Amino acid sequence: MMSQTDAPEKTPLVKEIPPKAKDLSDWYQAVCYKAELVSLAPVRGCVVLRPYGMGLWERLQGALDSRFKATGHENAYFPLLIPESLLMREAEHVEGFAPEVAWVTHGGNEKLAERLAIRPTSEVIIGTMYAEWVQSYRDLPILINQWANVMRWEKRTRPFLRTAEFLWQEGHTAHATETEAAAEVAQMLEVYREVAEDICAVPVIKGEKSSTERFAGATHTFSIEALMPDGKALQAATSHELGQNFAKAYDIKFAAEDQSIRHAWTTSWGMSWRMLGALIMVHGDDRGLRIPPKMAPIEAVIVPIVRGESEDVTRAARDLFATLRAAGIRAKLDERDLRPGNKFSDWEMRGVPLRIELGAKDLEAGTATLVRRDKEKGAEGGKIAVPLADVAARIPGLLDDIQTELYAQARAFLDGHTLSDTDRAEFLAHCKNRSGMVEIAWCGRPACEAAVKAETSATTRNTRPLGDAAGPCVACGEPATVRAYFAQSY
Amino acid sequence: MMSQTDAPEKTPLVKEIPPKAKDLSDWYQAVCYKAELVSLAPVRGCVVLRPYGMGLWERLQGALDSRFKATGHENAYFPLLIPESLLMREAEHVEGFAPEVAWVTHGGNEKLAERLAIRPTSEVIIGTMYAEWVQSYRDLPILINQWANVMRWEKRTRPFLRTAEFLWQEGHTAHATETEAAAEVAQMLEVYREVAEDICAVPVIKGEKSSTERFAGATHTFSIEALMPDGKALQAATSHELGQNFAKAYDIKFAAEDQSIRHAWTTSWGMSWRMLGALIMVHGDDRGLRIPPKMAPIEAVIVPIVRGESEDVTRAARDLFATLRAAGIRAKLDERDLRPGNKFSDWEMRGVPLRIELGAKDLEAGTATLVRRDKEKGAEGGKIAVPLADVAARIPGLLDDIQTELYAQARAFLDGHTLSDTDRAEFLAHCKNRSGMVEIAWCGRPACEAAVKAETSATTRNTRPLGDAAGPCVACGEPATVRAYFAQSY
Numbered sequence: 001m002m003s004q005t006d007a008p009e010k011t012p013l014v015k016e017i018p019p020k021a022k023d024l025s026d027w028y029q030a031v032c033y034k035a036e037l038v039s040l041a042p043v044r045g046c047v048v049l050r051p052y053g054m055g056l057w058e059r060l061q062g063a064l065d066s067r068f069k070a071t072g073h074e075n076a077y078f079p080l081l082i083p084e085s086l087l088m089r090e091a092e093h094v095e096g097f098a099p100e101v102a103w104v105t106h107g108g109n110e111k112l113a114e115r116l117a118i119r120p121t122s123e124v125i126i127g128t129m130y131a132e133w134v135q136s137y138r139d140l141p142i143l144i145n146q147w148a149n150v151m152r153w154e155k156r157t158r159p160f161l162r163t164a165e166f167l168w169q170e171g172h173t174a175h176a177t178e179t180e181a182a183a184e185v186a187q188m189l190e191v192y193r194e195v196a197e198d199i200c201a202v203p204v205i206k207g208e209k210s211s212t213e214r215f216a217g218a219t220h221t222f223s224i225e226a227l228m229p230d231g232k233a234l235q236a237a238t239s240h241e242l243g244q245n246f247a248k249a250y251d252i253k254f255a256a257e258d259q260s261i262r263h264a265w266t267t268s269w270g271m272s273w274r275m276l277g278a279l280i281m282v283h284g285d286d287r288g289l290r291i292p293p294k295m296a297p298i299e300a301v302i303v304p305i306v307r308g309e310s311e312d313v314t315r316a317a318r319d320l321f322a323t324l325r326a327a328g329i330r331a332k333l334d335e336r337d338l339r340p341g342n343k344f345s346d347w348e349m350r351g352v353p354l355r356i357e358l359g360a361k362d363l364e365a366g367t368a369t370l371v372r373r374d375k376e377k378g379a380e381g382g383k384i385a386v387p388l389a390d391v392a393a394r395i396p397g398l399l400d401d402i403q404t405e406l407y408a409q410a411r412a413f414l415d416g417h418t419l420s421d422t423d424r425a426e427f428l429a430h431c432k433n434r435s436g437m438v439e440i441a442w443c444g445r446p447a448c449e450a451a452v453k454a455e456t457s458a459t460t461r462n463t464r465p466l467g468d469a470a471g472p473c474v475a476c477g478e479p480a481t482v483r484a485y486f487a488q489s490y
Numbered sequence: 491m492m493s494q495t496d497a498p499e500k501t502p503l504v505k506e507i508p509p510k511a512k513d514l515s516d517w518y519q520a521v522c523y524k525a526e527l528v529s530l531a532p533v534r535g536c537v538v539l540r541p542y543g544m545g546l547w548e549r550l551q552g553a554l555d556s557r558f559k560a561t562g563h564e565n566a567y568f569p570l571l572i573p574e575s576l577l578m579r580e581a582e583h584v585e586g587f588a589p590e591v592a593w594v595t596h597g598g599n600e601k602l603a604e605r606l607a608i609r610p611t612s613e614v615i616i617g618t619m620y621a622e623w624v625q626s627y628r629d630l631p632i633l634i635n636q637w638a639n640v641m642r643w644e645k646r647t648r649p650f651l652r653t654a655e656f657l658w659q660e661g662h663t664a665h666a667t668e669t670e671a672a673a674e675v676a677q678m679l680e681v682y683r684e685v686a687e688d689i690c691a692v693p694v695i696k697g698e699k700s701s702t703e704r705f706a707g708a709t710h711t712f713s714i715e716a717l718m719p720d721g722k723a724l725q726a727a728t729s730h731e732l733g734q735n736f737a738k739a740y741d742i743k744f745a746a747e748d749q750s751i752r753h754a755w756t757t758s759w760g761m762s763w764r765m766l767g768a769l770i771m772v773h774g775d776d777r778g779l780r781i782p783p784k785m786a787p788i789e790a791v792i793v794p795i796v797r798g799e800s801e802d803v804t805r806a807a808r809d810l811f812a813t814l815r816a817a818g819i820r821a822k823l824d825e826r827d828l829r830p831g832n833k834f835s836d837w838e839m840r841g842v843p844l845r846i847e848l849g850a851k852d853l854e855a856g857t858a859t860l861v862r863r864d865k866e867k868g869a870e871g872g873k874i875a876v877p878l879a880d881v882a883a884r885i886p887g888l889l890d891d892i893q894t895e896l897y898a899q900a901r902a903f904l905d906g907h908t909l910s911d912t913d914r915a916e917f918l919a920h921c922k923n924r925s926g927m928v929e930i931a932w933c934g935r936p937a938c939e940a941a942v943k944a945e946t947s948a949t950t951r952n953t954r955p956l957g958d959a960a961g962p963c964v965a966c967g968e969p970a971t972v973r974a975y976f977a978q979s980y
Contacts, residue, residue, distance in 0.1 A: 042576060043569045043606065048619055049566035051634065058565065059854040075548065076540035080570075080608075080639055080655050081592075086532060099598050102571075102609065106593040107643040107654075116533065118570075118608075129529060129538055138827075144541060149570055149639065164571050164597075323761060336630075385777065456662045 017349075018285035019286050019312045024230040028281055032159040035289050035350045037276075045164030049273070052350060055297025056276050057167060060145065061200045063294070064169060064271060067191045069273075073143040073171060078125045080149075081116040082196050087124050096216025097121065098425070100152040102164070119152040123242070123268055125216065126172045127250035134174060134264060136255050141184070142174045156463050157262070160277035161234075161490055168272030174252055174264040180302060181265035182220075185239045188269040189222045192237035195271070200279045201292035201407040202226050203414045204236055205437060205461030205485055212446045215268075219243035225461040225485065226278045228413050231434030233461045233487035234278045239269035253345075277490075282410050289351025292406050293399035299330040299449075300395055301352045303343045305359030317358050320368065327392040348373060353402045355393065362388075427474050431458035431486050438487060441466065441480035443473035451476065452486060461485045495920035507839075509776050514720040515648075518771055519961060522649040524842045527766075535644050539763070542840060545787025546766050547657060552635065553689045553784070554659060554761060557681045559948075563633040567655065568615045570639075571606040577614050580739035586706025587611065590642040592654070604734035607642040613707065613732070613758055614743040615741035616662045624664060624754060626745050630716050631674070632664045650767035651724075651980055655664045658762030664742055664754040665823030669731070671755035672710075675729045678759040679712045685761070690769045691782035691897035692716050693904045694726055695927060695975055697952030699809060702936050705758075709733035715975065717904050721924030723951045723977035724768045735910065772900050779841025780863050782896050783889035789820040790885055791842045793833045795849030807848050810881060817882040836861060842862075843892045853878075860884070864892045908975075917964050921976050922946035928977060931956065931970035933963035941966065951975045 032038050037053035049057060066077075087217040108467050119125065121401060129452045130142055139465065151165045160166075165227040171188060175181040189206060196204045204224035214221040218240040225233045246252070247263040256262050261322050283290040293299055302324075304310070304317035324331035332352075334343050339358075347355055357369040367385040375382030398414060417436025421427040430438040442448070442463065452475050453459050463482040473480045507520040522528050525545035535803040539547060555565075560748045571594060578584050594606040609615065620632055641655045650656075661678060679696060682975040686694045694714035704711040705868040708730040715723045736742070737753040746752050783789055792814075794800070794807035807823060814821035822842075824833050830847075837845055857875040865872030876884050908924025911917040920928040921942065932938070932953065942965050943949050953972040963970045 017727045039622065041569045041615070042618055043571050043573060043615075046569040046571070048569065049565050054567060056817060057567075076541050077539035077544060077547075077639075077657060079531045079536040079538065080641070081533050081536070083533060100608075101598065102594050103596040104592050105595045106605075108589050108591065116592075116594075125531070125533075132529065149567075151570070155734055156536035417823045 005140060017286070017288065019231065020284060020402065024228065027284070028277075029159070031280060031284055031288055037280075038159045038471060040157070043164075043281055045157050046268060047157065047163050049158050049167070051166065052297065052342070053276070056279075056291070056295060057273055059295045059297060060195070060271075060275060061169075063195050063444040064191070065145075066170065068145045068169075071187060071191065073145045073173075076144045076146060076186070077148070078129065078146060080119055082115060082119055082125050084115045085134055086128060087117050090124070090217050090246055092245075093123065093217035093249075095467045097152075100154065102151050102153050104447075111244060119148070120150055120152045121164075121270070122146060122148070122150075122170055122172065123246055123266075124250070127266065130172075130174050130264070130266070131251045131253070134252055134254050137176050137257055139262065140174060140176045140254060141180065143171075143175065143184075145169055145171045146383070154463070158277075160273050160280070163228075166272050166274070167281075168270050170268060173267045174247070175266070176254065176256065176262070176264065178265050181241055181267050185220070185241050185267050185269065186372060188267075189224065189239040190239075192224050192269075192271055194240065195277065196224055196226065196236055196278075197407065199292070199294045201294075201403060201406065201410060202236070202275075202278050202282050205418075205462065207464045207485065209238070209459040210444065210484065212448055212449050215240045217242060217245050219245065223462050225437070225487075226282065227417055227437055227487070228278070228281045228490065229413070231417065231436055231488070233437065233489040234274070234281070235280050235461070235489065236275050237269070237271035242266040242268060256450075279370065282413075283406050286353070287345070288349030290406060291351035291353060293353045293403045296351070296353050298332045298350075298352045299399055300324060300354040300356055301332045301334055301347045302356045302358060303334050303340055303347070305340050305357055305362075312363055313358060313360055316363055320356070320358065320388065323392050324395070327395075329392065329395055350435070353399060358370050358392065370398065372385045372398065372402060374405045424474055427486070428452070428456055429472065431456035431488070434488050436487065437461065437485045439483060440474035440484050441469065441471050441479040442482055442484035444474055444484075445476070445478065446483040448473060448476040456486075456488075457484045458488045461487050461489060507776070507778065510719065510774060514572065514718065514771065517774070518767075519649070521770060521774055521778055521839070527770075528649045531648070533654075535647050537647065537649050537653050539657070542625050542637075542787065543766070546769075546781070546785060547763055549785045549787060550685070550690070550761075550763075550765060551659075553685050554681070555635075555637075556684065558635045558659075558661065559632075561569060561677060561681065563635045563663075566634045566636055567638070568612050568619065568636060570609055571608055572615050574605045574607060574804045576618060577607050579612070580707050580736055582735075583613065583707035583739075587642075590644070592641050592643050609638070610640055610642045611758075612636060612638070612660055612662065612759070613736055613756075614641075614740070615756065617736045617742060617756065619742045620662075620754070620756070621743070624742055624744050627666050627747055630664060630666045630744060630754065631670065633661075633674075634663065635659055635661045648767075648945045650763050650770070656762050656764070658760050661757070661759045664737070665756070666744065666746065666752070666754065668755050671731055671757050675710070675759065677729050678757075679727075679729040682714050682729065682761055683761075686714055686726055686765065686768075687897065689782070689784045690765060691770050691784075691893060691900060692726070692765075692768050693897065693901045695904075695908075695952065697954045697975065699728070699952055700934065700936070700939055700950040700974065702939050703950060705730045705957055707732060707735050709735065713952050715927070715977075716772065717907055717977070718771045718980065719903070719906065720767070721926055721978070723927065723979040724764070724771070725845050725951070725979065726765050726768050727759070727761035730757060732756040732758060735931065772903075773896050774841070776792070777835070778839030780896060781843060783842035783843045786841070787820065787838075788822045788841050788842045789889055790814060790844040790846055791822045791824055791837045792846045792848060793824050793830055793837070795830050795847055795852075797850070797951065801855055803848060803850055805854055806878070810846070810848065813882050813887070819882065819885055843889060860888065862888065862892060864895045911964055914964055917963075918942070918946055921946035921978070924978050926977065927951065927975045929973060929975050930964035931959065931961050932972055932974035933966055933968040934971040934974075935966070935968065938963060938966040938968065946978075948976045949980045951977050951979060
């Protein structure tokens with residue numbers, strides 16, 4: 001065995017990333033690749049989700065899936081391919097998705113009689129099946145979720161934010177009444193808010209999309225929107241009332257209690273790995289990721305500081321590791337043959353919430369040194385000596401603190417960058433300068449939204465009821481109908 | 491509220507399936523659709539995995555995934571599409587898979603410069619990434635698993651057994667030495683055996699595939715093979731040593747400790763939802779599925795027997811349900827507005843291991859009636875009156891008994907239909923008549939296997955070392971080199 005000091009390092013672990021404040025996009029790409037969340041794939045527009053990135057996705061899946069099941073949903077799996085003729089039935093939907101569909105034209109050595117689309121979303125295939133499964137009001141509601149890969153032919157590749165293939169979940173439900181469908185859509189939007197804020201520590205604004213930003217084929221689209229450090233908004237999840245549009249196009253009918261035949265009311269709702277992109281941008285810093293503990297594949301990493309005679313330290317580190325695992329903590333012991341400093345920066349890059357340093361000096365003192373990833377280097381409370389016997393008991397509280405602290409920082413940023421404007425010039429300047437979520441009384445007209453966009457690149461992110469405050473639209477002067485958040489967006 | 495006796499039934503729950511012994515294939519298709527595991531999809535060769543079928547798949551995923559992680563593997567996700575030029579690099583692999591690949595030729599409105607294959611398996615794309623990730627012996631081993639949909643353009647559709655798109659997991663590992671790679675392959679084959687036998691209660695035979703049956707591009711393929719009630723074998727999982735074939739084709743090289751540059755040794759191993767097909771065929775009976783408790787999405791279903799005045803029964807059933815859930819039992823309470831007899835046959839069709847009947851008479855006696863799905867109607871021990879307060883405590887033991895009993899029945903069938911032949915005529919007759927797994931001393935020659943196949947439709951399922959018993963091949967008289975199991979197969 002070589003000692004760690006003279007070990008040759010084929011792949012140096014100290015990885016440079018550009019400062020976050022300088023160019024968020026450069027920083028973002030660098031951290032995604034250098035923290036080994038993803039690799040660029042040899043297929044246009046696609047990335048590989050590496051084990052550490054998959055660890056994040058599995059945490060998000062777990063948080064969502066348990067909530068879907070708790071609210072009465074079941075998982076199912078529908079085919080990847082959709083015959084072109086089927087896709088064509090809901091006119092708005094086709095118009096929205098056809099330009100970005102990948103087409104299968106050959107199977108084995110034969111040309112297919114009909115082209116098959118790789119699903120860009122599954123309303124069509126699922127609606128077709130629901131038509132078969134639903135006959136009576138007794139068959140409703142149908143509450144199904146699918147975990148799946150979907151494809152939208154994109155020209156640009158940005159890990160998690162924009163890739164041709166991506167992973168997501170899509171819920172699809174059918175109901176007897178519009179009221180029930182609306183309640184479902186609101187319920188799932190609230191699930192998304194909860195997962196974004198309480199699990200990912202990313203504060204969001206809930207609201208309804210404008211008609212321009214609505215899902216192709218929906219009657220109402222709701223979203224949660226997060227604010228990125230560069231002042232651009234990121235849509236983190238959507239929940240759609242599809243009215244009876246898909247039920248009519250795909251013939252989802254049922255006999256009601258009074259024997260009349262009616263069309264069902266359907267919904268769909270989805271969150272993708274895009275949520276991970278928001279988490280990365282909101283929390284990361286110049287040293288790399290900072291992962292909120294509830295999302296962390298590794299909550300605490302033990303780094304033994306081994307110099308020369310090392311048996312005691314190694315044994316103590318292994319004992320501590322076993323203790324933490326037994327206590328249900330997602331711990332990792334890093335015994336790689338590398339310098340401790342390199343390990344530190346490696347785990348900082350990966351955003352592990354707690355680092356536990358254990359060296360000969362610690363051992364003499366009967367302590368371990370716990371280092372919080374959420375704190376700046378040298379900040380108060382960032383480095384804590386904890387008696388070895390107490391480490392396991394202290395960790396859950398520290399992780400809670402870190403979760404709370406990351407959320408508080410992000411919340412402060414969002415609150416500090418949510419502006420309420422009444423002056424047109426100020427509103428347009430805020431939109432143009434990416435000053436944050438810019439809220440105004442708004443008329444709701446597509447033409448007004450288009451004019452703002454042409455001038456500032458900003459669009460509505462979402463809207464909420466006007467309340468009592470009647471008055472003119474800040475953007476155009478026509479009567480306001482809603483309050484809207486404008487921002488440039490990802 | 492209507493009472494259950496005059497409730498109109500839109501979709502009668504009593505569903506007929508043909509007897510299992512008469513035509514296994516008819517029975518199988520009927521039970522898959524009528525137990526609502528799957529629906530036929532409006533896409534050639536594809537099925538929809540319905541919530542109850544997904545429940546089975548999620549149980550299987552859980553059993554496999556926890557074992558993969560316990561043996562040091564991590565999950566990742568690789569692109570669905572593989573550029574044609576990349577697929578072409580490993581000659582045998584292409585030859586094996588090209589005839590059954592679906593091709594994407596258009597993205598959005600443009601024709602692609604290069605066709606993209608929908609992955610039939612992912613050695614190619616994963617090998618390409620490993621070449622990028624591996625530089626040094628320190629980067630090895632790579633131990634990755636992927637849960638994915640894959641596509642092989644099949645003409646026939648048989649739920650779980652043969653569909654164009656299917657769900658599976660594929661493990662892909664890279665090692666510094668052949669010895670390590672071989673150990674990995676053996677380890678994962680044993681994981682498959684354990685999940686098949688201990689979780690799915692399906693006994694299997696482990697062994698190595700003949701050269702004819704080997705995976706395209708592998709140096710050694712190992713399999714577990716189950717025996718179906720019609721005497722045909724079903725390959726339930728495979729584990730492949732890929733030698734350095736893929737490492738050479740995709741350039742996976744590393745600097746060894748002595749600084750020499752070497753090609754890695756890679757493996758792959760997979761189990762698909764086909765395993766569910768084996769479980770269904772092995773355990774089902776004329777009333778439908780019989781699901782081994784460890785695989786059951788619902789372990790116990792409570793059916794309240796409600797006539798007229800029902801409040802007491804309803805309350806008791808709900809209390810019991812809450813008690814079982816709190817005890818960690820996957821319980822379901824069936825309060826549908828249907829006749830109890832219809833509910834019984836519905837849950838029998840779905841193979842729920844335990845039914846708990848609770849009526850006014852039971853309540854008077856302070857008991858519930860537990861009915862085991864593994865037993866014939868009227869069989870001893872099939873129906874047990876249990877004091878209400880003891881039900882939760884009794885269930886785990888009963889589920890263990892059912893798991894054990896289903897395995898014992900399947901084991902007895904396999905043992906009773908594993909034949910060891912030394913006479914050529916008898917061997918051929920056994921193969922032709924589908925008498926079971928027919929073991930012989932065998933020469934190992936493709937020509938001999940082809941001759942047996944031409945005469946009997948049987949092929950080798952897998953083989954094991956000859957041991958000390960040298961002698962002639964039972965099929966052709968040439969010197970035997972292995973012992974082989976022959977059978978017709980799915």
